[in-house]
Structure formats: C-alpha cells, structure tokens
Amino acid sequence: MKNQYINREKIFAVAPMIDWTDRHCRFLHRQLSSHALLFTEMIVADAIIHGRQDKLLSHHDAENPVALQLGGSVPEKLAEATRIALDYNYNEININVGCPSDRVQSGTFGACLMREPETVARCVSAMKAATDLAVTVKCRIGVDDQNPEDVLPDFITRMIDAGADAIWVHARKAWLQGLSPKENREIPPLDYDLVYAMKAANPGTFIGINGGISDLEQAKTHLEHVDGVMLGRAAYHNTNILGDVDHVVYGAPSQEVDWQQLCQTMMAYAADYIATGGRLNHVTRHMVGLFQGFAGARRFRQILSSDATKPGAGPEIIEAAFAAIDFEATSLKAAG
Incomplete structure (x- = not known):
C-alpha cells in the first residue's frame, strides 16, 4: 500500500x-x-x-x-x-x-x-x-x-x-x-x-x-x-x-473479539520478546486498558500492574490476568 x-x-x-x-x-x-x-x-x-x-x-x-x-x-x-x-x-x-x-x-x-x-x-x-x-x-x-x-x-x-x-x-x-x-x-x-x-x-x-x-x-x-x-x-x-x-468505521461484519485467542497471541508475542532480553511489563503495560466495564477488570489490572513487573515474570502472567475476567457475567450484564 x-x-x-x-x-x-x-x-x-x-x-x-x-x-x-x-x-x-x-x-x-x-x-x-x-x-x-x-x-x-x-x-x-x-x-x-x-x-x-x-x-x-x-x-x-x-x-x-x-x-x-x-x-x-x-x-x-x-x-x-x-x-x-x-x-x-x-x-x-x-x-x-x-x-x-x-x-x-x-x-x-x-x-x-x-x-x-x-x-x-x-x-x-x-x-x-x-x-x-x-x-x-x-x-x-x-x-x-x-x-x-x-x-x-x-x-x-x-x-x-x-x-x-x-x-x-x-x-x-x-x-x-x-x-x-x-x-x-x-x-x-x-x-x-x-x-x-x-x-x-x-x-x-x-x-x-x-x-x-x-x-x-x-x-x-x-x-x-x-x-x-x-x-x-x-x-x-x-x-x-x-x-x-x-x-x-470500515463496514466489516460485526464480530465479537476472540479474547482467548488474543490472550494466546499476546503470550506468544511476550515470550518472543522476553527471549530477546526484554521484560514482560514492557508489553503488558499497554494491556491495562483492556476490559473497561468487564466483571473482573480490577483484578486483571492488579495482576498486570504488580506481577508483570517482578523479575523473571513470564507470559503465564498474561494468562492469569485474563483468567480474572468473568466473560459470562459481563455478557449477562450487557444483555440485561
């Protein structure tokens, strides 16, 4: 392009x-x-x-x-x-x-x-x-x-x-x-x-x-x-x-974000970055804004803000943070 x-x-x-x-x-x-x-x-x-x-x-x-x-x-x-x-x-x-x-x-x-x-x-x-x-x-x-x-x-x-x-x-x-x-x-x-x-x-x-x-x-x-x-x-x-x-904006078909796929993608990306000498929080600090309004968002932010900054922190921190989000409760809240 x-x-x-x-x-x-x-x-x-x-x-x-x-x-x-x-x-x-x-x-x-x-x-x-x-x-x-x-x-x-x-x-x-x-x-x-x-x-x-x-x-x-x-x-x-x-x-x-x-x-x-x-x-x-x-x-x-x-x-x-x-x-x-x-x-x-x-x-x-x-x-x-x-x-x-x-x-x-x-x-x-x-x-x-x-x-x-x-x-x-x-x-x-x-x-x-x-x-x-x-x-x-x-x-x-x-x-x-x-x-x-x-x-x-x-x-x-x-x-x-x-x-x-x-x-x-x-x-x-x-x-x-x-x-x-x-x-x-x-x-x-x-x-x-x-x-x-x-x-x-x-x-x-x-x-x-x-x-x-x-x-x-x-x-x-x-x-x-x-x-x-x-x-x-x-x-x-x-x-x-x-x-x-x-x-x-672009007229693409409406579809829900595949949050589990996003979790896996960011874990793999973080692993590659860490393997080059990078730190997990360099990646995860940009993820704190995810899940505004979701059930469990506060715990998600806490995990990323604290655990991801610790020496030796790995991609499993991202998985733990995503696990704090209650997607079912959020969907029910949106529907109700």
Whole structure:
C-alpha cells in the first residue's frame, strides 16, 4: 500500500503518543482492529540519522498499516530520516507540528512550528522528494495569541502546495507557555467547526480531526464532515473501543473479539520478546486498558500492574490476568 489517501476512504487512526504508542502497544492494537491506522511515537530526525536505527524503527510486520511520525525542522534532515525509514516497511511519514512540550520546543519543532509555516512547507517538500509514501502533517489550529481563523487556512494551503497528502488537525490551540502538555490537551477550547470548514474549503485534500473524541459514536459524527478521525488517550485507556472500529468505521461484519485467542497471541508475542532480553511489563503495560466495564477488570489490572513487573515474570502472567475476567457475567450484564 503505497499511499492510502489516494483511495479517498474514511480513516480511523490511533494518535501518536510519546512513551505510549511503541511497537508493543501497536501490536496489541492491531489484534483488535485490522484496518485502523496506527502511529509511532514521535521520533526525532537527528536520532534516526545518528542513533540506533534498528532499535528506533524496527517493528513487527503485523502492525501495518503504520505511520512513522518524525520531529524536526530542518528539511535536509527530515528527508534523510525519511530515506532511512524506507527500509522499515512504514506506510506513511508524518511530521509533528502539534506537540507543545518543552523538550519539543527546545528542539524547534512540534507546535511552535505553527509560527513558521514556510519552514514546515519546505520540510514537507523535502520529505516528498525522498519517498513515494504518503507524507502527512499533524498540526494544531494555532498557538498562543494566533487567530486560528486566519492562521489555519493559510497553513493548510501551504501544506497542500508543498505536496502534503493529508493533514491531521488537533482542533485546539496550543499554549507554548503557561500550560503543561496535559493541560494543552484539555484547557484550550475545541473548535471542530473550524476543522469542518477547512475540509469544506479543500474538498480534494484529506483532512482528519483529533482532540477530545472519546468514543466511536462521536467518531462517526465527525466522519460526516471530515475524512478521518483520530483518537488518542481514549483508545489507549479503553482499548476495547478498537474491537468495534472495523465494523463501525470500515463496514466489516460485526464480530465479537476472540479474547482467548488474543490472550494466546499476546503470550506468544511476550515470550518472543522476553527471549530477546526484554521484560514482560514492557508489553503488558499497554494491556491495562483492556476490559473497561468487564466483571473482573480490577483484578486483571492488579495482576498486570504488580506481577508483570517482578523479575523473571513470564507470559503465564498474561494468562492469569485474563483468567480474572468473568466473560459470562459481563455478557449477562450487557444483555440485561
């Protein structure tokens, strides 16, 4: 799949989240949805150029489709990182123009680049020249005292002119001073209508929306106005959501998640990872959000949070945690 945006189909994505959407997280998410677009954590272009590329970029083929999100503001470096990534079977290269954290700002990338659209446009052009894959942008509607109604249309036009295949918009401003990254996800007001207007003004460009979306009903509503919808922490903390994505968004036949198969798959995956020197909790920390609302979910979380962190913990901890879930009681509760 060279460029999934050419087909003009609706897309559901799980947002890139630093320290969360690593390869173990993505492997789990892929077991629940065959079609959702998954994003890596943001990886800085310099780290790819000068660092341990296999460690940073390797991932399981089963995770695809996966978008690699890059951080940076130097076109030549982003192009080089893009070329390096071509050997690692990604489906898309995305540039981060939305993260407001201090460590991102200190590197002159992330949300602060909303003030430098011409720089971002040069980066996109350089990345496009380096690959046949889709090159996309994830941005905010503005930062600080910018007026989003003025800033966002100009920014999007520049991205389109630079060759961006898709633009994912977090529908909030980012305040670069005075708010933490967590507060930047919650305090600035959402402006979904502005993102809708951007889609209406650019019918030939894929526009996706992100920010404050907590369930698939909300996602369906957004997809009446834009091309894609992206969930972040809602999908991470309540991972069960992903089990309905293929049916609700992509029209696949409705089917229940085979939880026992999922248990066996994650045990085998964890065993393989441990055999390479990894620790069980690197895998299981992403599983804690499973089974929200299920009978036995609290015990499930306790087992993963305590036992999986112990030295020498093995895949049998996953089996023990799944055994704590009362699927029959949960089904009866749902039916009643």
